[in-house]
Amino acid sequence: MLSLTLLLAITIFPPEHVQARDIPNDEGGKIVVTWDRINAPELIGYRVLRQQRNSDKWDTLAFVGRLNNRYIDDAAVNRIEYRYQIIAVAESTQAVSQPSAYTCSLPQWFDTSTLPALLGTVILSLIFVFFFDRAKRDRNLFIRRIAGLDAVEEALGRATEMGRATLYVPGLSTMSDVATIASLNILGEVAKKTAQFGTPLIVPVADPIVYTVAREVVKEAYTTAGRPDAFHQDIVFFVTDQQFAFAAAVDGIMTREKPATNFLIGMFWAESLIIAETGAATGAIQIAGTDAVAQLPFFITACDYTLIGEELYAASAYISREPVLLGGIKAQDYSKALIVFMILVFSVLALSFNLPVLSWL
Amino acid sequence: MTLSTDPWIWIAAILTLAIFSFLYRENPFYRFAEHLYVGIANGYAITFYWHRILVPSLFDRVGSSSTPLSTKIWLIAIAIIGALYFTRFIPRISWLVRIPIAIVLGYASGASIPRAVSGEIIRQMKATIITRASFANWQSGLWAVIILIGVIATISYFFFSTERRGLLKPLSYAGIIFIMIGFGASFGYTVMARISLFIGRLQFLLGDWLGFIK
Numbered sequence: 001m002l003s004l005t006l007l008l009a010i011t012i013f014p015p016e017h018v019q020a021r022d023i024p025n026d027e028g029g030k031i032v033v034t035w036d037r038i039n040a041p042e043l044i045g046y047r048v049l050r051q052q053r054n055s056d057k058w059d060t061l062a063f064v065g066r067l068n069n070r071y072i073d074d075a076a077v078n079r080i081e082y083r084y085q086i087i088a089v090a091e092s093t094q095a096v097s098q099p100s101a102y103t104c105s106l107p108q109w110f111d112t113s114t115l116p117a118l119l120g121t122v123i124l125s126l127i128f129v130f131f132f133d134r135a136k137r138d139r140n141l142f143i144r145r146i147a148g149l150d151a152v153e154e155a156l157g158r159a160t161e162m163g164r165a166t167l168y169v170p171g172l173s174t175m176s177d178v179a180t181i182a183s184l185n186i187l188g189e190v191a192k193k194t195a196q197f198g199t200p201l202i203v204p205v206a207d208p209i210v211y212t213v214a215r216e217v218v219k220e221a222y223t224t225a226g227r228p229d230a231f232h233q234d235i236v237f238f239v240t241d242q243q244f245a246f247a248a249a250v251d252g253i254m255t256r257e258k259p260a261t262n263f264l265i266g267m268f269w270a271e272s273l274i275i276a277e278t279g280a281a282t283g284a285i286q287i288a289g290t291d292a293v294a295q296l297p298f299f300i301t302a303c304d305y306t307l308i309g310e311e312l313y314a315a316s317a318y319i320s321r322e323p324v325l326l327g328g329i330k331a332q333d334y335s336k337a338l339i340v341f342m343i344l345v346f347s348v349l350a351l352s353f354n355l356p357v358l359s360w361l
Numbered sequence: 362m363t364l365s366t367d368p369w370i371w372i373a374a375i376l377t378l379a380i381f382s383f384l385y386r387e388n389p390f391y392r393f394a395e396h397l398y399v400g401i402a403n404g405y406a407i408t409f410y411w412h413r414i415l416v417p418s419l420f421d422r423v424g425s426s427s428t429p430l431s432t433k434i435w436l437i438a439i440a441i442i443g444a445l446y447f448t449r450f451i452p453r454i455s456w457l458v459r460i461p462i463a464i465v466l467g468y469a470s471g472a473s474i475p476r477a478v479s480g481e482i483i484r485q486m487k488a489t490i491i492t493r494a495s496f497a498n499w500q501s502g503l504w505a506v507i508i509l510i511g512v513i514a515t516i517s518y519f520f521f522s523t524e525r526r527g528l529l530k531p532l533s534y535a536g537i538i539f540i541m542i543g544f545g546a547s548f549g550y551t552v553m554a555r556i557s558l559f560i561g562r563l564q565f566l567l568g569d570w571l572g573f574i575k
Contacts, residue, residue, distance in 0.1 A: 117479035124478065143521045175462060176469030209465070212449055212458060242402030248380070248395045255387035273555075297548035308540065310519045333522040339482065340513050343489050347509065350492040357490060361483050 012040045014095035015086040020073075020103045025114075028078040028107030035086045035097065037069040047087040047094075048073075052080060053102055063089070076105040116361050127338070128331040135327030143318050143329055148287055148305040152319075155285040155304075156193045159260035165200035166190070167259040169250060169275065170214055171266020171290065172206040172243060179291045180210055182316035183266035184217050186289070189319040190263060191221035195230055203236040204253060206246045211238040247271035251278040258282055264299065265289040265312065276302035289315065363572030374570040377562060485512070511539040 015035040023030040033048060043066045049058040050073060064071055076082060081102040088095045135141050159166045168190055170183040187203065194201040203218060205211040215236040222231035239249045251274065254262065262279040264272070264286065272288075272295040279286045280302045288299035289307030299306045307315050310332065317325035346357040365371065379394035422428045423436050442464060448457040489512045495505035517529055518536030525533050567573045 114475070114479060116483055117475055120478045120482060121475055142523070144524050146521075174465075176465055176473075209446070209462060212446070213462070240399050240402040241406055242399075245398045245402035249399050251383065252387065252392060252395045255383075270555075293543075294547055294551060297544035297551070300544060301548070310521075314519075314521045329521055333520050336516050336520060339486060340516055343486055343509070343512070346486075347491040350490060354493055358487055358492065361487050 012038060012043060012088050012090050012093060012095050014097040015046065015088050016097065018084060018086050018097045018100045020082070020084045020100040022103060022105045023072070025108055025111040028105045029074060029076055031073045031076045031082065031084075031103060031105050033071045033073060033084045033086070033100065035069055037067070038088050040088075040090065042090045044089050044091065046071075047089055049085040049087065050082050051085070051099065052082055058085065078105050078107060080104055123338070124331075124335050127335050128328065131331040131334070132324060132327035135323040135330065139321060139323060139326070141326045141330055143314060143326065146307065146311050146315050146318065148289065148307045148311065149315050149318060151285070151287055151305045152190065153193065155261040155287060156190070156197060156199060158285055159194075160197040160199045162260045164260035165202050165257055166194055166261045166263070167202045167204075167250075167253065167257070167279075167284075168263040169204060169266070170210060171264075171268055172241075172246060172271065173210075173267030174207050175209045175213060177267045179267040179312060180207075182313050183289070184210075184213055185316040185320045185322070185325070186263070186265055187214060188217045188221045191218045192225045195222045195225035195227040198227075198230065201235050202253060202257060202259060204239045204246070204250055205236060206239060206241050206243075208238060208241070211236060243269060243271055244274075247274045250275050254278050254282050254284070259284055262286045263288075264303065265307070268292055268295045268299075270295075273298035273302065279303075365570050365572065370569050374566055377566060510535070515539050 015038055018033065018035045020031050020033045022028075023032050035046070045063055045065045046068060047063050048061045048071045050061050051058045061073055061075070062071060073082070073084070081104045083102045084100045086097045088097075131141075156166060168187055170187055171177070171180055173180050175181065191201060193199075201218070203214055205214055215233075218236050219228075219231050222228055239246050253259075254275075255278065259282075262284045264276060264279070265288065268275075268290050269292065272290070272292070276286060276288060276299055286303035287305045287307075288303040289312040290296060290299060291309045291312055293309070296306065296308055300308075313325075313332075314329050317329045346360075349355045350357045365374075376394050376397070379390040380398075382388055383391045419436055419440055423433050428436075442461050445457045445461050448454045489509055491505045491509055496502035514532050514536035516536070517532040518540065520529065520533070523529065564574065568575065
């Protein structure tokens with residue numbers, strides 16, 4: 001009687017509703033198998049089996065834990081039909097499910113789930129093209145002045161009066177970072193002014209490619225300012241691409257050279273506070289700018305002026321008056337206005353008519 | 362107190378103290394540690410790039426008989442493009458450095474724009490739009506409204522095409538308040554993380570080196 005009770009206690013039912021289907025919007029080779037999970041305390045897991053059409057053989061694909069009800073077969077060959085079976089496995093027994101229907105994996109040309117992103121990219125690109133074209137025809141597109149920019153000339157004048165250097169750190173990122181590109185545009189304008197004023201400029205760099213570009217930018221700025229003789233190789237120099245070694249070196253430069261003005265503009269990470277705090281301790285005027293959200297609080301607390309996020313790009317466009325940059329800022333503004341408009345319209349539609357707007361995006 | 366007998370721990374501890382001495386003022390110990398750090402970092406980077414990138418990903422694969430010819434041609438072509446960075450040292454052909462820079466910038470832009478649109482813009486829009494489900498209870502409804510106002514106000518702060526007049530003025534003012542609240546939270550969170558790093562160094566000095574703590 002006891003053994004019969006035990007036998008009944010460890011009887012488990014086979015998994016039901018075993019279904020297999022091709023994963024949509026992928027390059028093929030994947031089939032997802034789903035089944036109804038069994039609520040049995042003695043269950044250990046599920047064995048997933050696969051059979052190819054016109055074959056008698058069942059292959060074991062995997063053994064998954066008892067909490068799973070889904071398995072992705074990523075070893076399927078495209079256009080070959082398979083069916084699947086799930087075996088629920090307990091300590092001393094097992095239960096075999098009915099096989100699923102035959103299915104095959106297929107590659108898709110288009111990932112339809114990214115359609116909103118494609119539409120968004122096309123719309124934003126059209127807005128950008130329109131404003132690039134407008135900026136080329138009219139270089140005086142209006143961009144409001146940014147507070148931090150007013151301080152640039154004042155800070156450089158102070159360095160000149162004190163007979164001290166100006167330090168410009170273009171961040172630690174590579175040329176593929178937009179913040180670095182914006183920073184080098186501002187560097188060009190700062191270098192023009194230091195060339196005009198005869199103020200020494202120090203530009204330590206943490207990336208070899210940024211070094212190459214920064215050197216060209218400064219050289220060109222000195223030539224444009226009519227002071228090519230004032231440019232020398234040591235203005236821009238590579239330090240190291242190791243984050244904290246770079247921070248230690250910049251700290252050393254700040255305390256030894258005592259620059260009157262520090263520009264910390266570009267992409268920064270955890271070294272931002274170390275550098276900015278040292279600069280503040282040396283008594284320099286500090287102008288910072290970055291789009292690294294996590295580092296902005298440190299710059300705001302330790303620097304005199306901070307270009308926050310997109311202000312950095314706008315400052316770069318404002319200073320350089322480059323049509324492409326000006327058009328870019330204008331296009332960004334109108335893209336932002338469009339986004340706000342869409343958020344409001346979608347919210348009204350969702351609240352008023354209970355439309356499934358989130359699934360449209 | 363059990364002083365460490367490991368010479369490497371002594372070196373690490375002395376260099377840690379040399380870096381900490383900067384808190385007092387710039388001094389020869391800090392200068393020594395700084396220059397050593399920069400030198401070692403550069404030496405390490407060069408060996409890392411050589412042994413972990415160039416040798417396994419380029420030289421070994423090009424030299425291997427199991428690598429298909431088409432892959433070898435691709436690898437050699439990419440290596441040649443990368444080597445164009447060295448033309449910087451030859452003034453007559455230094456303009457060639459623009460080719461790898463253009464490829465890097467072009468690839469980075471192309472790869473990041475669709476990712477930014479779907480990952481940042483569309484996801485942010487979805488998280489901001491208010492639906493009836495947002496009002497499942499009054500707290501979630503209130504937060505949904507605050508987030509909507511916060512997003513619109515913050516975006517308006519970064520609108521550069523017009524002067525801040527009319528409706529834009531109070532909106533952008535509200536925006537900077539939202540931004541500063543965000544920065545305050547981020548500041549506190551990061552300072553806590555930095556303090557934990559400092560505690561780690563103290564544990565090394567007082568535990569591994571001096572043996573005061575276990």
